[in-house]
Amino acid sequence: MNFDLTDEQDQLRDAVRALGRRYGHSYFVSKAKAGEHTTELWHEAGRLGYLGVNIPTEYGGGGGGITELALVCEELAAAGCPLLLLVVSPAIAATVIHKHGTEEQRKRHLPGLADGSQKIVFAITEPDAGSNFHRLGTVARRDGDDWLLTGRKVYISGVDEADHVLVVARTEDSATGKLKPALFIVPTDAPGLEKSKLDMEILSPENQFLLYLDDVRLPADALVGESLDAGLPALFAGLNPERITVAAMGAGTGRYAIEKASDYTATRKVWGGRSIGSHQGVAHPLAHAAVQVELARLMIHKAATLYDAGRDLEAGVAGNMAKYAAGEAAALAVDTAVQALGGAGMTTEYGVATLLGAVRAGRIAPVSREMILNFVAQHVLGQDKSY
């Protein structure tokens, strides 16, 4: 077992940390409050090659893996800039297109995803299907060579800042007549595609949308892959990168909160000469949260290593566990940090309560803690499925 990063990974982590700190949480919050995006940070990260670390070099990327992308996600979050679109665009969309797209789709999209000039967001969740992806109701019908997409999607992140959205729909299999999943690369300005911004209680520069697709006409090459058979594997291809990078974002956020709180509690004095951190009632919850975050980081490292070694099934178990652990640890760390800061914890200035909504959402999305527990119960513990 090797717990050391390579020299290149170490350098990447230090460089991303430095970039994140130059922007910092106050930048993230000010963008969110102004209803703006973190465009400067995104473009700078793209120019420096951090958004494309997992994209092969022949398409303009860094040629690394999900381990490297997870480092980027964690370090930006640890600097107070948890960017959800890193999970959506380079982790999910770039992986799906690289692994299952046509060569033409790779050439068209991967260089732009790598340098940050393109963003592709991901739309699977539907109002009537929720966690049950077998109930997806967005349907793609053939019309000559074209496709027509109709349906509704909900909570789709970043549609307002993306060029394309990778839409999970269902198509009729001509052999069986059954509906099977297929992914489509849909321009966000396609006629028939309408978006409506959702009011979310998350302080973030990234927004969620309801999408309405009303006979959105797409050319044949909007379908990911050479044929409909690419649909299911393409859908699964995004899952491990998604879980691992979102976990990394959670672990980074947890680190950020614990660092903020421990800096404060080490110096704040309200009972004579002792710092409030000398009281175990303050220090132990922080130490406990630090242990949970570190355990989650260990599982993220394991999951990313397995994934990059091509051991997808084992990475699936580790990635789900990492996502669960990091989601819980991040929520615990932020809540504990708020408490340790007292009144200061609830101010915008100290930049901790500003993350409460985001870490709470991290226990629901992109896959809820309950659905992960179901996965572990069934696939690790051999339990029957109740649903």
Ligand SMILES: Cc1cc2nc3c(=O)[nH]c(=O)nc-3n(C[C@H](O)[C@H](O)[C@H](O)COP(=O)(O)OP(=O)(O)OC[C@H]3O[C@@H](n4cnc5c(N)ncnc54)[C@H](O)[C@@H]3O)c2cc1C
């Ligand atoms: C901030 C944010 C960003 C998001 N971004 C995207 C995005 O970019 N693209 C996208 O496609 N989606 C996105 N989502 C959607 C997200 O993936 C879903 O919210 C999530 O999968 C849960 O689905 P649901 O909200 O419909 O909950 P439901 O499925 O309605 O579930 C409600 C509750 O019941 C529990 N539950 C449901 N079924 C079971 C079961 N069988 N056993 C035990 N418990 C169960 C769930 O765990 C949950 O707690 C985002 C959501 C949020 C909050």
